[in-house]
Amino acid sequence: MKRATWILSCLGMLAFSADAMSVSPEQERLKRVQAVQKKYPDIKFEDYVYGALAFSADAKEQYDNMMAFPPFESEIDKGRALWETPFRNGRHYADCFPGGGKNVAGNYPYYDETMKKVVTFEMALNQCRTKNGEAAYKSSDMNSMGLLTAYARTLSDGMLMNVKVKGDGALAAFESGRRFFYQRRGQLNFSCASCHVGHVGEILRTEYLSMLPGQATHWPAFRGGDYALFTLQRRYSACNQLVRAVPMEIGGEEYNNLEYFHSYLSNGLPLKASVFRK
Amino acid sequence: MEKPVAIVTAASLSLLLAATFMSAARAAAPGPEPSGQELAFDNRKGNCLACHAMPGDPKAVTSTNIAPPLVGMAARFPDRSKLYGQIWDATRTNPDTAMPPFGKNGILTDAEINKVVDYVYGL
Amino acid sequence: MNSRRIAIGLLVWGGLVMGTAGQGALAAEGDSRPALSAEAAEALARAESSVAQATARKALWTTATSALAQAQEAARKADNAAVMEYAAVASEQASRGMAQLDSPLTNQQH
Numbered sequence: 365m366k367r368a369t370w371i372l373s374c375l376g377m378l379a380f381s382a383d384a385m386s387v388s389p390e391q392e393r394l395k396r397v398q399a400v401q402k403k404y405p406d407i408k409f410e411d412y413v414y415g416a417l418a419f420s421a422d423a424k425e426q427y428d429n430m431m432a433f434p435p436f437e438s439e440i441d442k443g444r445a446l447w448e449t450p451f452r453n454g455r456h457y458a459d460c461f462p463g464g465g466k467n468v469a470g471n472y473p474y475y476d477e478t479m480k481k482v483v484t485f486e487m488a489l490n491q492c493r494t495k496n497g498e499a500a501y502k503s504s505d506m507n508s509m510g511l512l513t514a515y516a517r518t519l520s521d522g523m524l525m526n527v528k529v530k531g532d533g534a535l536a537a538f539e540s541g542r543r544f545f546y547q548r549r550g551q552l553n554f555s556c557a558s559c560h561v562g563h564v565g566e567i568l569r570t571e572y573l574s575m576l577p578g579q580a581t582h583w584p585a586f587r588g589g590d591y592a593l594f595t596l597q598r599r600y601s602a603c604n605q606l607v608r609a610v611p612m613e614i615g616g617e618e619y620n621n622l623e624y625f626h627s628y629l630s631n632g633l634p635l636k637a638s639v640f641r642k
Numbered sequence: 643m644e645k646p647v648a649i650v651t652a653a654s655l656s657l658l659l660a661a662t663f664m665s666a667a668r669a670a671a672p673g674p675e676p677s678g679q680e681l682a683f684d685n686r687k688g689n690c691l692a693c694h695a696m697p698g699d700p701k702a703v704t705s706t707n708i709a710p711p712l713v714g715m716a717a718r719f720p721d722r723s724k725l726y727g728q729i730w731d732a733t734r735t736n737p738d739t740a741m742p743p744f745g746k747n748g749i750l751t752d753a754e755i756n757k758v759v760d761y762v763y764g765l
Numbered sequence: 766m767n768s769r770r771i772a773i774g775l776l777v778w779g780g781l782v783m784g785t786a787g788q789g790a791l792a793a794e795g796d797s798r799p800a801l802s803a804e805a806a807e808a809l810a811r812a813e814s815s816v817a818q819a820t821a822r823k824a825l826w827t828t829a830t831s832a833l834a835q836a837q838e839a840a841r842k843a844d845n846a847a848v849m850e851y852a853a854v855a856s857e858q859a860s861r862g863m864a865q866l867d868s869p870l871t872n873q874q875h
Contacts (some may be wrong), residue, residue, distance in 0.1 A: 412866075551866075553742045553743055568692055569692045570705045
């Protein structure tokens with residue numbers, strides 16, 4: 365009788381501590397993916413990368429036609445020139461990454477145990493610059509970092525998102541990003557999740573709301589009629605302003621942690637950079 | 643001898659009046675107040691069309707399907723204060739709601755909410 | 766016998782002086798040091814402090830920022846009424862933004 369009580373109380377304590385801990389990254393990801401699969405069983409998992417386009421065959425067709433001859437091709441070419449131009453010391457961006465920079469973007473962001481912080485792909489591009497005697501680009505400058513990453517990321521097109529979260533530091537950064545996603549902000553009182561978890565596939569005025577899994581795979585995006593270049597974090601900034609919250613710094617800790625969480629939630633989905641979006 | 647005094651009195655009075663009018667003129671002249679419908683449609687104010695269809699109003703152009711359509715509201719909200727409360731802060735009835743707290747967060751004034759309530763009851 | 770005329774004269778001149786003094790106060794907008802009332806200056810300082818706090822806590826709303834900017838613009842013109850109005854909005858929106866930090870995370874079920 366005493367032994368049974370002891371076993372039961374141990375099980376009880378385990379259950380209690382499981383509730384007290386945050387859900388693990390993989391549990392969170394599966395929960396969100398399964399929720400979309402349940403609500404929209406006809407949309408294939410790999411099509412989550414199309415976001416709002418996955419809900420309208422017409423919109424997807426327009427997108428496909430646009431992407432056959434992208435009007436912003438010349439911008440990507442500018443990025444290519446930036447990528448291929450050697451540094452003053454004669455070395456290249458390709459020397460900083462395995463495989464000459466091919467199929468690397470899906471490994472970002474990662475948590476750097478030495479620096480004790482999240483490192484995004486754009487930060488890695490800047491690390492390459494400074495390591496080779498060049499000044500870092502401003503992460504928020506679409507004319508330098510924007511164009512560079514618009515080309516550099518295309519070298520990883522087709523690679524599956526493969527973000528890792530291991531160890532206490534990484535878990536804390538992931539949790540910080542997760543909390544940002546689910547926290548209400550701005551005068552309009554929306555969290556990112558209010559729409560992108562709570563109302564996936566529904567229409568806000570005239571636009572479909574995209575699902576959280578898949579969102580982080582398709583950046584930078586060239587948006588709207590004037591094909592303005594948006595990195596993912598520039599999009600975070602714009603979304604925050606839409607709900608009347610003063611945005612965080614592009615390249616700062618909050619958005620880096622958010623990108624870490626956000627990208628993990630797209631694990632297993634194929635990347636495609638420099639695409640059109642409304 | 644009284645004429646110059648009268649002239650000076652008139653002159654000083656008119657100066658005083660002019661001073662008063664000038665300070666009054668600095669206050670903003672109020673334009674026509676927006677109607678409840680205008681407040682509901684305006685995407686800087688209520689922006690109700692973002693989430694609520696209004697089948698009863700042919701001017702209400704929206705494709706949304708997020709929130710319940712605004713129709714037959716008198717039957718659904720016989721108590722005006724409940725409808726007012728929903729617009730003022732919908733998180734009180736649903737903590738997870740996507741509806742902004744128009745009153746609590748100062749998005750709409752009390753007068754504006756009342757106009758929107760009147761408009762919505764008419765749908 | 767002249768005292769009545771003197772009294773009227775004094776009243777008239779007093780009125781003239783008040784009128785021109787009023788004009789002078791309006792003209793003071795162009796002076797280098799416009800006169801902001803103590804009450805308005807205090808309201809502006811409180812608003813600036815609230816907005817700074819909300820900024821530090823990463824909880825600032827754009828509505829707080831723009832109301833503060835309008836209050837500061839009104840202060841430059843010594844428009845006390847406008848300063849009071851906009852400063853109140855800025856303080857209120859800033860504290861609402863900070864209170865929002867305590868709201869529960871959304872969509873935590875299922």
